[in-house]
Amino acid sequence: MARNLLTIGFDADDTLWHNERFFQLTQERFAELLSDFTEPDHLMARLLDAERRNLGHYGFGIKGFVLSMIETAIEVTEERVPASVIRQLVDAGQEMLRHPIELLPHAREAVEKLATDHRLVLITKGDLLDQERKLAQSGLGELFDSVEIVSDKTPQTYARIFDASGGTDRALMVGNSLKSDVLPAIKVGAHGVYVPHSLTWALEQAEPPKTEPLYHHIDDLAGLAPLVQTLD
Missing domain, CATH: 1.10.150.240 (Putative phosphatase; domain 2)
Structure with a gap:
């Protein structure tokens, strides 16, 4: 199917x-x-x-x-x-x-469940060596089909990554930053899923596009697989 x-x-x-x-x-x-x-x-x-x-x-x-x-x-x-x-x-x-890595609640379960039927891409920004270290320590690396460590997350970044994986209209981006993870992904036609975190850097804050049909909000990663199921 x-x-x-x-x-x-x-x-x-x-x-x-x-x-x-x-x-x-x-x-x-x-x-x-x-x-x-x-x-x-x-x-x-x-x-x-x-x-x-x-x-x-x-x-x-x-x-x-x-x-x-x-x-x-x-x-x-x-x-x-x-x-x-x-x-x-x-x-x-x-x-x-x-500092050792500590996974957030439901992170492993969400990634493992979705990896069985979807292509998973880790899209992160920051220091190359530090991000590689954290991914290796997380124990999640083998579940991702590809890893993109980028200088910034722009609409062009998501268009490039998702176009190479079947198209932006068949892609979804999930993250805790409205500014970096959600809004630029939606701008190129992908679904954007906001998972709020209690601590968010001031430069990553933005207003949620509540009337945008491609915008989704879940309280934590336990809600991701059920949401994806409704979109599939």
């Missing part, structure tokens, strides 16, 4: 496994280290500005995050930040890169 959906794309960070909480913990440590120089709210606003400004230079991921923290520390201290603080920020980044 022919299926309406051929390809299912999965985001990785905070869709299949925890990620943002490690950034949040490091930011708390960052605020502690700079507490003698500025208030936490001001520091976080300056850091977010630096991250936004640096995306085109460093891309997404831990390395760019650490460089943005260092840049922010230099700015808010007017170049008086102690070398020991810079050292601790570098150490914090290296610790993030070593």
Whole structure:
């Protein structure tokens, strides 16, 4: 029997496994280290500005995050930040890169169930080596037909990936970011499934397109296979 959906794309960070909480913990440590120089709210606003400004230079991921923290520390201290603080920020980044992977609830079950009848593609952005490490540790790698580690998730990114797998009109993208996972996929004619996460980076937030027929919302990955079944 022919299926309406051929390809299912999965985001990785905070869709299949925890990620943002490690950034949040490091930011708390960052605020502690700079507490003698500025208030936490001001520091976080300056850091977010630096991250936004640096995306085109460093891309997404831990390395760019650490460089943005260092840049922010230099700015808010007017170049008086102690070398020991810079050292601790570098150490914090290296610790993030070593952190073990913890799958989100229902992640393995959802991927295993859908892998039997669909082509699965992992579509993630961030540091190449770090994303490869996390996928290897997750134990999910063998369930995906292909893995795409991209610099950014744009409509053109999804069109390229899904066109090579049977067409955007027979594809579905699932993730926790409306901005990166859902809206650009819908724009090229694929289904977009939003799975909210309690922690979402400010630069990934957007308004849900509630009146868009290709838009879907599920509370967690336990609802993904039943949704796919209705679309098949």
